[in-house]
Amino acid sequence: MAKVTIPIGPQHPALKEPECFIVTLDGERISHMDMRLGYNHRGVEKACEARTYVQDIYLIERVCGICSHSHSTCFVQAVEEIAGLQIPPRATYIRTLVAELERIHSHLLWLGVAGHEIGFDTLLMYTWRDREAVMDIFAALTGNRVNYGMNTLGGVRRDFTKEQLAEVLKVVDICEERTKYYIEVCTQEPTLINRLTGVGTLSHEDAMRLGTVGPTGRASAVDKDVRRDDPYLAYKDLSFKVIIDNHNDVFGRAVVRVLELMESYKLIREIIAKMPDGPVTVKAPRKIQAGEAFSRYEAPRGEDTHYVKANGTDKPERVRVRAPTMANLQSVAKMLENNNLADVPIAIAAIDPCFSCTDRMIGIRRGRGTGNSMRWDDLRNYGVKWYRKQGIDFTDLNRKLAKKQE
Amino acid sequence: MSALFAIFVFPGFLFLSFLGTAVEYIDRKLYARMQNRIGPPWFQPYADLIKLAAKEDLIPEEANPTMFKIMPVIAMTAVLTAFLHIPLWNSTPLIALDGSVVIIVYLLTIPTLTFFLGGWHSASLYSMIGAVRALTQLFAYEVPLLLSILAPALLAHTWSISEMSEFYSKNPLYALTNSIGFIVAMIALQGKLERIPFDMPEAETEIVGGTFTEYSGRLLAMFRLAIDMETVVGASLIAAVFLPFGLHFGPAVGFALYLVKILGILLLLALLRTVTARLRIEQMVIFCWKYLAPAALIQILLSLTLNWIVK
Amino acid sequence: MNKPGKMVVEVLQNAMHDPATTTYPAVKLVMPDKFRGQIKFHAERCIGCKACERDCPSNAIHITKVGDKMFQADFDLDRCIYCAQCVYSCPKDALEASADFELAQLDRSKLRITYHAVAKKTEPAPIAPSATAEKKPV
Numbered sequence: 001m002a003k004v005t006i007p008i009g010p011q012h013p014a015l016k017e018p019e020c021f022i023v024t025l026d027g028e029r030i031s032h033m034d035m036r037l038g039y040n041h042r043g044v045e046k047a048c049e050a051r052t053y054v055q056d057i058y059l060i061e062r063v064c065g066i067c068s069h070s071h072s073t074c075f076v077q078a079v080e081e082i083a084g085l086q087i088p089p090r091a092t093y094i095r096t097l098v099a100e101l102e103r104i105h106s107h108l109l110w111l112g113v114a115g116h117e118i119g120f121d122t123l124l125m126y127t128w129r130d131r132e133a134v135m136d137i138f139a140a141l142t143g144n145r146v147n148y149g150m151n152t153l154g155g156v157r158r159d160f161t162k163e164q165l166a167e168v169l170k171v172v173d174i175c176e177e178r179t180k181y182y183i184e185v186c187t188q189e190p191t192l193i194n195r196l197t198g199v200g201t202l203s204h205e206d207a208m209r210l211g212t213v214g215p216t217g218r219a220s221a222v223d224k225d226v227r228r229d230d231p232y233l234a235y236k237d238l239s240f241k242v243i244i245d246n247h248n249d250v251f252g253r254a255v256v257r258v259l260e261l262m263e264s265y266k267l268i269r270e271i272i273a274k275m276p277d278g279p280v281t282v283k284a285p286r287k288i289q290a291g292e293a294f295s296r297y298e299a300p301r302g303e304d305t306h307y308v309k310a311n312g313t314d315k316p317e318r319v320r321v322r323a324p325t326m327a328n329l330q331s332v333a334k335m336l337e338n339n340n341l342a343d344v345p346i347a348i349a350a351i352d353p354c355f356s357c358t359d360r361m362i363g364i365r366r367g368r369g370t371g372n373s374m375r376w377d378d379l380r381n382y383g384v385k386w387y388r389k390q391g392i393d394f395t396d397l398n399r400k401l402a403k404k405q406e
Numbered sequence: 407m408s409a410l411f412a413i414f415v416f417p418g419f420l421f422l423s424f425l426g427t428a429v430e431y432i433d434r435k436l437y438a439r440m441q442n443r444i445g446p447p448w449f450q451p452y453a454d455l456i457k458l459a460a461k462e463d464l465i466p467e468e469a470n471p472t473m474f475k476i477m478p479v480i481a482m483t484a485v486l487t488a489f490l491h492i493p494l495w496n497s498t499p500l501i502a503l504d505g506s507v508v509i510i511v512y513l514l515t516i517p518t519l520t521f522f523l524g525g526w527h528s529a530s531l532y533s534m535i536g537a538v539r540a541l542t543q544l545f546a547y548e549v550p551l552l553l554s555i556l557a558p559a560l561l562a563h564t565w566s567i568s569e570m571s572e573f574y575s576k577n578p579l580y581a582l583t584n585s586i587g588f589i590v591a592m593i594a595l596q597g598k599l600e601r602i603p604f605d606m607p608e609a610e611t612e613i614v615g616g617t618f619t620e621y622s623g624r625l626l627a628m629f630r631l632a633i634d635m636e637t638v639v640g641a642s643l644i645a646a647v648f649l650p651f652g653l654h655f656g657p658a659v660g661f662a663l664y665l666v667k668i669l670g671i672l673l674l675l676a677l678l679r680t681v682t683a684r685l686r687i688e689q690m691v692i693f694c695w696k697y698l699a700p701a702a703l704i705q706i707l708l709s710l711t712l713n714w715i716v717k
Numbered sequence: 718m719n720k721p722g723k724m725v726v727e728v729l730q731n732a733m734h735d736p737a738t739t740t741y742p743a744v745k746l747v748m749p750d751k752f753r754g755q756i757k758f759h760a761e762r763c764i765g766c767k768a769c770e771r772d773c774p775s776n777a778i779h780i781t782k783v784g785d786k787m788f789q790a791d792f793d794l795d796r797c798i799y800c801a802q803c804v805y806s807c808p809k810d811a812l813e814a815s816a817d818f819e820l821a822q823l824d825r826s827k828l829r830i831t832y833h834a835v836a837k838k839t840e841p842a843p844i845a846p847s848a849t850a851e852k853k854p855v
Contacts, residue, residue: 006531014611028535028687055774058800117611119602119684122724125441129737136749143753143814149800157805158751181727190719191603191683341535342686345611440728444736681724 014345017355028340040359048319064357068147070299076151078295078308090278091155096234105134106300107257117345118195130178155281176265196251200335200347210331214302216351219252226298250350323357426634427451436676463623468529477524478628484516485635495660497571505565525617536616540607546694547597553702554587557709574650587705588648595640603682641671752816753801758790758832762811769803787834794828
């Protein structure tokens with residue numbers, strides 16, 4: 001067969017969110033891959049500038065469903081740093097507890113999705129059934145299964161009672177047993193091992209050069225973890241191991257995530273044992289003084305960074321979100337060299353892509369000189385002209401719509 | 407007149423489609439229960455087929471309409487014709503020919519060819535890849551399947567399935583020596599039916615729909631019905647060749663035993679589907695030629711040795 | 718160490734157990750009591766400060782004055798993101814998050830809910846669902 005160009009996406013059963021990977025095949029081998037991003041761009045950063053800080057917490061939280069607490073905490077940390085607020089220790093511990101529970105649910109979700117991509121639906125059903133225990137505890141603790149809404153400027157919104165913490169420990173026990181079983185399955189089931197090993201290899205040098213973060217990088221022996229390198233929340237008082245693996249392929253990424261699950265269970269037990277008493281919030285001002293802050297957070301997918309610039313009013317001047325998937329996507333093209341078409345879904349799923357997190361506006365400056373930016377009206381005119389060149393004219397439709405609105 | 411009844415009603419088209427949909431329901435229910443879910447209700451296959459039949463058939467502009475439309479019909483015809491040669495509850499099938507085992511296996515190859523041709527003439531990228539994979543898979547499992555069915559035929563000294571059943575009913579212990587062949591035939595049947603772990607031609611997460619990407623409406627309903635019927639025919643073939651017990655108890659008991667055998671084979675197939683992941687196409691070819699074909703050859707050697715000993 | 722068919726035992730055991738899924742609309746799901754579902758408004762406690770309206774991220778709540786110390790609240794259920802920030806912003810506890818989550822409608826206009834104003838009593842009354850918030854779709 002001659003060379004064929006196949007689009008994986010934007011709509012494809014392998015991808016949970018739209019993204020376009022244009023793959024050139026030679027038989028079943030991949031010879032070249034192109035990527036197009038931006039299908040999930042919602043204008044979150046611009047919307048943040050028109051809303052107050054309190055409203056922005058909820059907007060930023062909904063950047064992603066799975067790592068919602070990561071984005072919310074990262075943003076609130078940046079704002080609290082600008083305002084110079086010291087949040088009470090019980091609030092940091094509660095935030096850390098929710099963060100580790102979120103890591104558990106995200107990694108269990110990833111395990112299921114990886115199983116689904118290689119056709120192993122049984123693993124999907126089992127891991128998502130166990131994840132339901134975590135979701136139920138979230139619903140009881142925070143009021144919702146995703147988008148927990150725990151953070152507020154100056155602390156957390158809800159306090160946890162001793163009974164609720166005992167429930168959390170029970171859930172952790174159940175999940176730990178099931179995770180041990182999944183470790184066994186991942187290391188012993190031959191079809192699984194055959195599909196995961198040797199796929200999507202990324203050497204250590206390439207991983208460092210392309211800037212991979214999170215479990216994707218740690219599976220290629222990139223020893224970076226924000227919880228240890230730049231401790232935030234309660235992590236300086238907690239002891240945990242950073243999982244480094246040197247398989248360099250999808251199997252290594254699976255191993256890293258599953259072992260991180262075990263570390264998270266230990267961390268949660270330690271957090272609950274060490275949780276101090278006290279208030280859970282301090283009063284925060286409505287208007288944040290001028291300043292800027294850059295905050296980092298270890299989301300389940302890697303290093304999440306937020307930049308906030310305040311100007312003395314109650315609305316931020318600029319909010320910039322860089323999700324971990326943005327850093328990891330650069331390495332997908334390198335990973336898939338010399339792999340088969342059958343490996344594309346699992347290799348893409350192995351970086352744990354969250355394209356809703358990723359799609360922000362990026363301006364690339366080529367060489368010297370300023371970038372090329374358009375005003376809103378210019379953009380609209382450009383779009384109309386482009387469609388007219390293709391032979392599609394919207395003027396009739398616009399006239400009909402205008403008449404209907406009158 | 408009775409020939410038309412046999413072809414269209416019993417054990418012909420209506421009976422086979424009824425059994426095929428029942429088998430699909432049981433398979434999906436077992437799959438779901440093993441995954442700790444509830445699973446579909448009993449009428450789900452009918453609901454699927456009726457819904458598909460009610461939808462519009464969309465034929466891609468660049469596809470060849472005649473070939474596109476005729477492939478599902480050929481698939482169903484081939485499967486039905488194969489079914490008429492298999493003995494169900496006693497040792498005489500509807501059409502008893504000399505060499506019927508070869509005819510059955512040959513007729514069962516035709517559906518796979520129709521998948522390939524249907525995918526190829528769909529003129530879509532995904533379906534072309536799926537079609538090529540279907541044909542590659544054919545080269546992998548067909549030889550072990552035929553070899554594993556050859557072994558009992560060798561022991562019985564005949565190619566006719568009715569005479570094979572008679573031979574094994576008289577000497578039931580010989581059927582136990584075909585166990586390796588039974589396992590090889592089960593795995594090869596999983597490959598023929600394109601179920602996980604040999605799901606590559608229709609890998610949903612890789613190539614959207616594979617060979618069936620462009621099919622919709624009535625044509626897809628016919629293809630799905632053809633696959634269901636192929637499941638029944640494959641299971642019946644294995645039951646007739648490797649499990650020839652209880653063939654002389656009369657039609658009612660024999661039919662009940664036939665259903666039990668089909669259910670047992672289905673349970674094993676569903677179990678295989680649940681506990682494995684999908685293989686890559688080259689891994690499957692390597693697996694079939696490295697493990698399945700030698701196992702079938704060992705089975706043939708065993709049968710030949712037994713032949714020589716008994717003589 | 719490769720064990721083909723590693724999951725067979727577990728899978729067969731699970732086939733004997735009860736399924737983990739439920740037939741949802743036939744079997745009702747009850748959320749825990751602190752669940753953030755639909756927001757309910759107690760009109761007799763509202764003082765019209767509009768803190769909830771200011772803090773709502775999606776402009777889903779509007780308080781209007783209909784008389785002396787009588788305020789009515791209009792909710793857009795399709796705009797609300799159920800974050801319960803209004804519940805925390807209210808200084809008089811006039812808003813409460815209920816556990817009601819089955820809010821889908823076929824008609825868009827039914828998603829606009831109005832809680833009518835209630836004349837304030839001199840002593841605080843016990844909260845009886847029928848006597849306080851009167852829910853009438855507009």
